[in-house]
Amino acid sequence: MSTDNDDAGAHCSTPDSDGEVAEEIAIVSFGRKMDTAEEIVDGIGDRYASIDVLEYHGEVFAEHWGEYDCFVGLMASGIAMRKTAPLLDDKWDDPAVVVVDEELTWAIPLTGGHHGANQVARDLASMGAVPAMTTASEAAGKQGVEERAKALDTHVVNGDSTVATNLAVLDDDLGPVARLDGPKAVLAADDVTVLKRNEADGVVLGTGSVSGAKKEQFLDAWESVLDDTDYGVDDVEFVATGTRKEDEDGLLEAADELGVGVVAFEKDTLEEFEGPTPSRSKELIGWPGISEASAIAGGRDHELLVEKERYDDAVTVAVGR
Structure with a gap:
């Protein structure tokens, strides 16, 4: 089952190389849960460029790894964890993974919280699911660097820097995003996160x-x-x-x-x-x-x-x- 939306809705924006925005979604579901999968498509499908439903089998994640920004596993978290863990390589390149139960009670980002999983979990909250965020900044009620990047319609150029800058967010030491207009040459340390706008003319x-x-x-x-x-x-x-x-x-x-x-x-x-x-x-x-x-x-x-x-x-x- 596949749904393509040429006029994708509320959360859809220009993709960037860091995968911070989830636009192409795959719901992986056991056959007996297909009604719930279709309910999710009807409920939030218009918020994404495309949303597919894939029937679960042992190699489904491996077969489609890299094709989607986010997998929504309509299954126990243990199954999704065992099947996706061997596929993980780099958080800036890997797709996000969220699990949700058949009753739409919980939406749990497993990986890629700042790279689409938290976003999808919040969207599932509109259907009644409780989004269980465990990323440190969200758990503390603060806006991490990746979230700031999305608010500015930008993407993070140097992903490794976000460990240090998100720790600064938790300590209330980061301050506002500084803006530098060029042309200029800049010497930046490893703990400086660089953001680049997504749009050429907005x-x-x-x-x-x-x-x-x-x-x-x-x-x-x-x-x-x-x-x-x-x-x-x-x-x-x-x-x-x-x-x-x-x-x-x-x-x-x-x-x-x-x-x-x-x-x-x-x-x-x-x-x-x-x-x-x-x-x-x-x-x-x-x-x-x-x-x-x-x-x-x-x-x-x-x-x-x-x-x-x-x-x-x-x-x-x-x-x-």
Whole structure:
């Protein structure tokens, strides 16, 4: 059984060499569990470029190793572990493996948590499964380097560095992702993680809002501002905002629905890239206008494509590139 989605949904984005995003999924199921496998396809299949169902036999993982970004084993974790362990070589190249039980109670990433397994487990949570994350940063409720890379629509160039930088995340010592615009030559140590953008030509949605703005208000605002450009939702690299707005539920829910990350810039960064439109927030609380400044800061060329526009008296949006 195979499903191909030309217009893959929420979590689908441009593949990168490090396999951080799972797009091509295989559900490996015993014959007696095929109804559950088909239920999973119906429930989350539109979030991926393709999703296949493979009937289990002893060599099924070995036969298809390297063909998929992630295997979802509809089976006991012990079976999946025994059959995939001899195939593992390098975490940056190996497919992710998740197991889920027939009742969709638990979704357990076994390998490749930061390279697609956690993502698939979260998607299975929308069907009622509890995602059992054991990667250190997720267990501590913190955003690891690979998760930051996905939020920025980038990929990790030097994978070995993430051991040190994720330890810094756990110790709250990493700080924000630094941006370096070239051309420049850089001498970097082994504990410096380098991120590279996935898209050659995308845009950033700089966004501010009143407190408590709803998901639908953000979605409508983003759609409206993009209608006036040559870009669409698929061209959005990420949503940018300020740290004082990073916990807005409506913004986070809207970004999740579009399958894009949210990047929150510190006040000093926004001041460096302040936009041209006067903002009352600077008079009242000393912050520059978030939408324009974050759009400029996040854009690859620090260019403001669309100045801020206000929607529904709740959300302001600017477009950067």
